[in-house]
Amino acid sequence: MLPVPYLSISQINKYLTCPKQYEFRYVQKIPESKGSPLVVGSSFHKVIEESNRQKLDTGEILSDEEMKDIYDSYWKKNVHDIDWKPDENPDEEKERGFILAKAYLHDDIGKSLNPAGFEAKFDVEVEGIPFRGFIDIIEEDGHIRDLKTSKKTPAENVAEQSLQLAGYSYAYRYLTGNYEAGCSLDFAVSLKTGPKIVRRETEITDYRMDRFKDTFYNVANAIDKEIYYRNEGTACSWCSFRDICKGEE
Numbered sequence: 001m002l003p004v005p006y007l008s009i010s011q012i013n014k015y016l017t018c019p020k021q022y023e024f025r026y027v028q029k030i031p032e033s034k035g036s037p038l039v040v041g042s043s044f045h046k047v048i049e050e051s052n053r054q055k056l057d058t059g060e061i062l063s064d065e066e067m068k069d070i071y072d073s074y075w076k077k078n079v080h081d082i083d084w085k086p087d088e089n090p091d092e093e094k095e096r097g098f099i100l101a102k103a104y105l106h107d108d109i110g111k112s113l114n115p116a117g118f119e120a121k122f123d124v125e126v127e128g129i130p131f132r133g134f135i136d137i138i139e140e141d142g143h144i145r146d147l148k149t150s151k152k153t154p155a156e157n158v159a160e161q162s163l164q165l166a167g168y169s170y171a172y173r174y175l176t177g178n179y180e181a182g183c184s185l186d187f188a189v190s191l192k193t194g195p196k197i198v199r200r201e202t203e204i205t206d207y208r209m210d211r212f213k214d215t216f217y218n219v220a221n222a223i224d225k226e227i228y229y230r231n232e233g234t235a236c237s238w239c240s241f242r243d244i245c246k247g248e249e
């Protein structure tokens with residue numbers, strides 16, 4: 001039995017990163033600390049979503065001042081949860097997310113969005129196992145877009161390796177009976193030279209879809225069997241459960 005009544009991409013990714021981390025988070029239900037990138041990313045998302053909602057209504061995106069108001073109020077609600085690292089500057093991090101949101105909305109990639117839905121929730125099944133998630137943006141023409149913020153330019157093949165896009169494609173096909181027009185990860189990257197917007201596109205082939213279903217099924221099966229080993233490695237350095245897991249080491 002699953003400890004949560006459905007699997008999601010974030011659960012699968014957590015299990016694949018380290019099964020013990022999954023156990024701490026979803027079986028023992030120990031809260032995880034929230035790093036600043038999470039709040040920067042969700043504040044960024046909020047502005048993109050609200051601006052595109054207005055575009056649907058009026059044909060125009062939000063003004064920079066309206067974007068700033070939305071960003072600031074979302075940030076204010078969530079900033080208290082951040083577990084700051086000693087070398088982070090909260091004001092700079094806050095500003096970084098806003099600069100990225102503005103850059104994305106004024107870039108040709110952001111301007112070309114024609115969304116039919118935002119944060120589209122889905123509940124489907126893979127091999128009889130419940131699968132839940134939210135697709136950032138589905139465009140009118142059937143393109144699936146996921147938005148990311150980053151401090152580094154993503155690799156050219158990052159979308160080709162995205163389990164998330166394969167999962168969203170699965171849900172889209174399950175619910176509509178059609179193939180999506182395409183899938184992409186849209187990145188807003190903060191570089192020292194300024195913000196940069198890049199799109200990484202991919203196609204979900206039948207072979208790749210089979211691999212997604214295979215991964216989904218096998219992770220669910222391992223969770224059902226309560227296989228929670230420690231996958232010690234680079235993930236330990238940013239793991240929220242490090243103290244619990246490694247004690248006084």
Ligand code: SF4
Nearest residue numbers: 018021230236239245
């Ligand atoms: S500290 Fe390392 S081994 Fe332990 S739960 Fe975290 S990632 Fe896994």
